[in-house]
Amino acid sequence: MTIKNVVILGGGSAGWMSAAMLVKSLGKQLAITLVESDQIATVGVGEATIPPIGLFNRYLGIDEAEFLTQTQGTIKLGIEFENWGREGECYMHAFGELGRDLGITPFIHYWLRARQQGHGRGLWDYSLNYQAAKAGRFIPLPKVPDSPLKGLVHAYHFDAGLYAGLLRRYSEGLGVKRIEGKVVEVALDEGGAISELVLASGQRVAGELFIDCSGQRARLIGEALGGQFEDWGHYLPADSALAVPSENTGEPRPYTRAIAHDVGWQWQIPLQHRTGNGLVYASRYLGDDEARAKLLAAIEGKALAEPRLIRFKTGRQRQQWLKNCVSLGLASGFLEPLESTSLHLVQSGITRLIKLFPRTGIAASAVAEFNRQSAEECEAIRDFIILHYHLNQRPEPFWQAMREMAVPSSLGRRLALFGDCGRVFREGAELFSEVAWQQVLIGQNLLPTDYDPLADSLDGKELEGYLANLATIITATRDKLPRHGDFLARARELAATKGKGLTTKG
Secondary structure, eight states: OOOOEEEEEOOHHHHHHHHHHHHHHHTTTOEEEEEEOTTSOOOOOEEEOOTHHHHHHHHHTBOHHHHHHHTTOEEEOEEEEESSSSTTOEEEEESSOOSOOBTTBOHHHHHHHHHHTTOOOOGGGGOHHHHHHHHTBOOOOSBOTTSSSBOOOOEEEEEHHHHHHHHHHHHHHTTOEEEEOOEEEEEEOTTSOEEEEEETTSOEEEOSEEEEOOGGGOIIIIIITOOOEEEOTTTOOOOEEEEEEEOOOSSOOSSEEEEEETTEEEEEEEOSSOEEEEEEEOTTTSOHHHHHHHHHHHOSSOBOSOOEEEEOOOEEESOSEETTEEEOGGGTEEOOGGGOOHHHHHHHHHHHHHHTOOSSSOOHHHHHHHHHHHHHHHHHHHHHHHHHHHTOOOOSHHHHHHHHSOOOHHHHHHHHHHHHHOOOOOOTTOSSOHHHHHHHHHHTTOOOSOOOGGGGGSOHHHHHHHHHHHHHHHHHHHHHSOBHHHHHHHHHHHHHHTOSSOOBOO
16 A cells, blocks of 8 residues: 555644645655544644754744744753742753763763862853853854853744744745544544545545644544543643733743742743743642632732643553554643753654655564654653652642652662762663753762772862853853843744745745
8 A cells, every 4th residue: 555645533733734744745655634623622822942943843844033033932951940849949951961071971060079179169050051041142052152161952932822823834834735524423444444534514634644633632642543642641641721821021031931830830932922821730629719829929010811731641552653643632642841852743753754654565574663762762851850750859749749659660770879979871762861850960969989090080179160261151152142031032033034924935
């Protein structure tokens, strides 16, 4: 069976990201149809992302200035975590590098050694991303001038609905066919694979490969094909969120805020035209009315709408590719938004599918490899999110339970290794780097008892000079950066000179 017709069920960010990547990569070989219903709402809250989204946009040829303008986007240099260790404490998972490694010795071991000897500087004094974020500064800077140090690494905040609209225009411009309609039946062939979608209008949409972007309902992979969902609620018990936009009260910060409260946490995502706010909580610890009052009391500007309730279940489809159906987005599973990984999982999933895309038939080996990689990726992200909850020192019952719960063995061994000797190793192609793990571990007060002996290669004066020089370079570089608001204004000017509509390259 030659794959000639791909059908995507569901729009939103997941559906249109999938359509855009497929038509860009395989549009000459495939007919791509996206089915969505205007009657079915998407989650559509403001999105915070991580740096790989830049690769996705560049692959599509989307101009950054136009992207920021059309999605009301802002720059994101990291995520600030407030009250996650103890009440009143604050740290950032900043993108980019920490200091500078020497040879094979990670920078953090020099910092740990200096700290044992009474050195007073904090770990984030050596993060250019952190320093720029807190100062409200940004400009694209791949490398620090006249220095071996790497520059800024950025992602974005944007309006998810506007991004989906941008990608829809892009995809339809390259030949993707959109059908408006609600699916009332999923027809299966004799082998149990999907043969066509039957719409309320009576129209039948046939294909050889189907992509399920139908949200948490998982209309194809779950309901039609009987896929099994692996529930991770025992590790991540938050099952509810309230989301509300508010007026901006100043220049948008170039970072996300994640603020812990007594039974969960609050997000703040700054956009150009508003701020996205949300409260993530466990419903068995907090009622919806109380959560609503807590959220509205904590936002910085005037609420622009009534809070919207979102229920969710953390976990994943055991087989994210089942028969001739690939699930992406919420249909494939959900890991709460703490580290802004939702859209990245769509991006990595559709990229994985393209790398394994069948030509003359769906091979069992390709399906197995897709599912193996998907499982490893999701489990590594799961562990990283659990880490934030588990390493808390808060007194409330919710946080005590999170601190005392049994964690996955994969996370337990990492905690032990770092606690003993400050070492973290990135495994395979997992998303989060050693520097990301180091920041959360140190930020939430897990300080190693020892450091790498290679850090003793510098004598005391050399170590002091090495650290002082790094801090001086980073501070001087930060002070020369323009304001984040000035960068956004310049992006709007550039977009205006290119006229209306989406510009693509290549």
